Amino acid sequence: MNIVLFGPPGAGKGTQAKELAKHYNISHISTGDILRANVRDGTKLGIKAKEYMNKGELVPDEVLIGIIRDRIQQPDCKHGYMLDGYPRTIPQAEALKDILGKVGKPIDVVLNIEVPDKELIGRLSGRRMCSCGESYHMMFNPPLKQGICDVCGGKLYQRDDDKEEVVSQRLEVYAAKTKPLIDYYSNINILVNIDGTGTVESVFRQICDVLDSHQK
Ligand code: AMP
Numbered sequence: 001m002n003i004v005l006f007g008p009p010g011a012g013k014g015t016q017a018k019e020l021a022k023h024y025n026i027s028h029i030s031t032g033d034i035l036r037a038n039v040r041d042g043t044k045l046g047i048k049a050k051e052y053m054n055k056g057e058l059v060p061d062e063v064l065i066g067i068i069r070d071r072i073q074q075p076d077c078k079h080g081y082m083l084d085g086y087p088r089t090i091p092q093a094e095a096l097k098d099i100l101g102k103v104g105k106p107i108d109v110v111l112n113i114e115v116p117d118k119e120l121i122g123r124l125s126g127r128r129m130c131s132c133g134e135s136y137h138m139m140f141n142p143p144l145k146q147g148i149c150d151v152c153g154g155k156l157y158q159r160d161d162d163k164e165e166v167v168s169q170r171l172e173v174y175a176a177k178t179k180p181l182i183d184y185y186s187n188i189n190i191l192v193n194i195d196g197t198g199t200v201e202s203v204f205r206q207i208c209d210v211l212d213s214h215q216k
Contacts, residue, residue, distance in 0.1 A: 001080040001214070002105055002106065003020070003026070003080070003082045003083070003108060004083045004109075004111070004185075005020075005113065006111060006181065006182070006191075007194075007196060008120055008171065008178075009167070009170045009171065010119075010124040011113040011196045012203060014030060014033075015200055017030065020208075020211075021082045024080065024082075024211065025079055026077075026080035027074075027081045027082065028082050028084060029068070029081055029082065029083050029084065029086070030084040031064055031083075031084070031085040031086040032084075034071070035049045036053075040131075048063070053161055054161060055166065056166040056169030057173060058173060058177060061092055061095070064086060065091075065092060065095040065096075065099075069095075072099060073103055088181075089178065090181065090184060093181055093185075108214060109190055109191075109192055109211070110192070112182055112193050112194060113196035114193055114195060114196050116197070119197065120167075121167055121168070123140075124167045127158070127162050128143075128147075128156040129159055130152060130154045130156055131154055131157075132151055134151050143156065
């Protein structure tokens with residue numbers, strides 16, 4: 001199954017994508033994770049991407065299109081993929097259509113996780129990460145021991161772009177550049193809205209119901 005997980009920053013895409021990819025045995029492709037790994041490793045791409053990411057801006061389309069073109073052709077995508085954080089602009093969506101057409105892996109469904117703006121700000125500013133990939137929320141999903149990852153014992157940190165001054169910029173960029181993709185995918189009848197305001201488990205169940213009925 002080939003899925004795009006869509007929604008504003010803080011909607012829970014990463015959390016859901018990780019679980020869904022396991023459940024359906026498909027590859028989770030998070031462009032944010034790919035970029036952050038490059039920033040951490042100090043690659044040329046990472047050095048360039050960091051400038052945009054820390055300001056809450058989008059990394060240029062041609063960079064992301066190149067990343068996705070390579071990644072989607074990797075052998076682990078043969079059972080399907082779950083795109084998380086891509087596409088984020090109309091040109092990215094157009095390029096994706098072209099790439100997927102060539103490799104014969106068209107999108108089956110775009111899941112649009114909806115969460116009101118005022119809730120997003122609280123979710124993003126309370127989010128804490130661990131380098132092992134786990135994420136927490138200081139209020140809604142705190143670790144057992146403050147500041148320490150339950151899974152690996154690593155020290156939790158706040159993403160630079162989850163700091164208050166960057167969060168509002170990310171939401172503005174989402175509204176201006178990414179939100180138009182809702183109409184783009186709705187016009188070709190592959191968009192399904194998901195209420196993202198419930199618990200992680202309830203959102204997961206909602207998505208599974210949609211995907212299971214698609215698979216029949
Ligand atoms: P995320 O983890 O998906 O919230 O992404 C974190 C940051 O990485 C974004 O705020 C952008 O700066 C950058 N980024 C991730 N995916 C894309 C994309 N598809 N297009 C442009 N920039 C992206």
